[in-house]
Amino acid sequence: MADQNNYKDNLKNFFNTKKGFFLLVLISFWIKTYIIYLTKFNLGISDFMQQIILFFNPLPFALLLLGIALYFKGRKSYWLLMLIDFLGSLWLFANILYYREFSDFLSLSIMKSSGSVSNHLGLSIMEIIHPTDFLVFIDFLVLTGLLVFKVITIDMRKPKFLWATAVSLIAVALFGINLSFAEKDRSQLLTRTFDNNYIVKYLGINFYAGYNAYQTYRENSTRANASSNDLNNVLNFLKTNRVGDNISYYGKAQGKNVFIFHLESFQQFLIDYKVDGKEVTPNINKFYHDQNTLSFDNFFNQVGQGKTSDAETMLENSLFGLPTGSVMTTYGSSNTFQALPAILDQKGYTTAAFHGDVGSFWNRDNTYKSWGYQYFFDEDFYKDKTNYSIGYGLKDKIFLKEAVQYLQQLPQPFYAKIITLTNHYPYELDKQNQTISKTKTGDQTVDGYVQTAHYLDQAFGEFIQYLKKAGLYNNSMIVVYGDHYGISNNHKKAIAQLLGKKSVSSYDLAMFQKVPFMIHLNGLKGGINHTYGGEIDVMPTLMDLLGIKDDDTIQLGQDLLATNRNQTVAFRDGDFVSPTYSKIGSTVYDNQGNVVNSLTKSEKQEVNSMQSRTDKVLSLSDKIITGDLLRFYTPSGFQKVNKSDYNYKYNATLKSLKKAQQKKKTSLIMEDGGKSTVDLFKTDAPELK
DSSP states (O other): OHHHHHHHHHHHHHHTSHHHHHHHHHHHHHHHHHHHHHHHOOOOOOSHHHHHHHHHTHHHHHHHHHGGGGGSOHHHHHHHHHHHHHHHHHHHHHHHHHHHHHSSOOOHHHHHSHHHHHHHHHTTHHHHOOGGGGGGGHHHHHHHHHHHTTSSOOOOSOOOHHHHHHHHHHHHHHHHHHHHHHHHHSTTTTTSOOOHHHHHHHHOHHHHHHHHHHHHHHHHHHHHHOOGGGGHHHHHHHHHHOOOOOTTTTTTTTTOEEEEEEETTOOGGGTTOEETTEESOHHHHHHHTOTTEEEESSEEOOOOTTTHHHHHHHHHHSOOOOSSSOHHHHHTTTSOOOOHHHHHHTTTOEEEEEESSOTTGGGHHHHHHHHTOSEEEOGGGSOOOTTTEETTEEOHHHHHHHHHHHHTTSOSSEEEEEEOOSSOTTOOOOGGGOOSOOOOSSOHHHHTHHHHHHHHHHHHHHHHHHHHHHTOGGGEEEEEEEOSOSSOTTOHHHHHHHTTOSOOOHHHHHHTTBOOEEEEOTTOOOEEEOOOEEGGGHHHHHHHHTTOOOTTSOOSSOOTTOTTOOOOEEOTTSOEEOSSEEEETTEEEETTSOBOOOOOHHHHHHHHHHHHHHHHHHHHHHHHHHTTGGGGOOOTTOOOOOGGGOOOSHHHHHHHHHHHHHHHOOSHHHHTTTOOOGGGOOOOOGGGO
């Protein structure tokens, strides 16, 4: 008994020293982080070595950061230690919430675009947060309580700088060991473009924070040091990778109006999908299978952290999003672009975007000026009563109904992008608009997805009927696409049930990234096209259909209709898919989804060539954007966009629109003697009855 009491006394005395308390904080933070890795993130641990690395990687940076407190004395040292512990816990908590919705980790660029982040998380915070998430603070609360109630007393002795320095050096040495094992298991981890999951899995979430800050700094400094010579690699790549026009399709849409109909969070699997025998998207299905619609069934979203903003960047610039953050929020105001709206503006088109949310979301109100949009009709242009909005803005049916009043005023030909909103996470819809049953996967996040998708489909159907009644349907090229996934890879069990599978592999999840892409034009030879492509390929495809030469433009995509195009689809994390082989992480799959354990020499060369191309296009895109390289190059016939030419304020927009109508006299309302077409838009929206 005496020995036991002595042991307890010795243990208590040890924790009453600065070293003892430091060790207590360190171990609790280390173990807590590891548990969070296992329970809150989906890091894809595939073998024992990765499990060991995952367990080890929180330690070096925790030791380094917490060790800062050892350089101070007395109470200051203890409270600094707890402050660092709290900030580390807060960083973990924020990433848990962000990861749950976006399957990614917070970046400095995303945090800088605070409006987008707060909108993303703020509107759905109650759906995202789980009670167990708050356990991330339990060690901080317990340890703070031990100090406050003096269960552990503060060691007031002067700091031993030699010991503190030793701790810092040990932390650096341990990180070196961590890095060497990580590089052994995943070579070129920090030199190639990898998914952020890899950085966290191998080197830890605290290292990721520092590494991301460094990446952001490097990107910002790249512009200052860039020169026209940096374009040589880009131009050489484009010269050797341009594809010829498809004569059967080139110029088929010349002079036609263009609609870009943006299906928010809409995935390909929804096409022809049924719930309890009822089609989820009957109107989109009909459009998809129309004889005048060219539909692509192997079209992939290629977005990164920027999600919708990445999709728009690729769609209208043929440039990828960034490894972290969003092009639109980080570079939309300052960079030079040669976007499709600007090109069409200079070809005599009226260009306009319609969106039922605030104009500042994803920095659209600034980026659209850089892209050459003459008009941007955001939420300020529409009536918004109490029950008109849900989630991220106006409900789609009401939004489209109200957008018609401005659409009819656009001088023809026009380019109009319509961005829907209701089918956005967390997929909430009021009961009066729920007209289809939820799925029954048991996953609350997933099961409401078909209801908002069905509502979006109804809104789309109403819009198409309006176009037909107003005479626009047969005189327009209507492009419909899904911007990104709606159901993240964090919902594997639910995804498997939706797809009728027992489980899903990494290959299945890659195929799950397919989104619809459809081009409708009266007289167009339609059908289902099986070519592999993605959002990066949209701009060159549309330009060829419109008969606009792009022989000297800087576009990293290729015309989807070209017969000699490369069908390797690059994902933002460095993975790729193709009709023959796909590489997800370090695993190679054949086109049936089987793991390929051994490759012949020629097959290995083919896979390596695909990987090389993937790395190349991502790297070139990053250099173009971060270096603002387009300022050094202007295609023939193109004039640099002057952002001061555009004013999206309500009164200025209406004045400019009225002046444009009087000048060209080709708008719907002018052609019909001033008669409005708004009443031709029929909607069953219960809010308007």
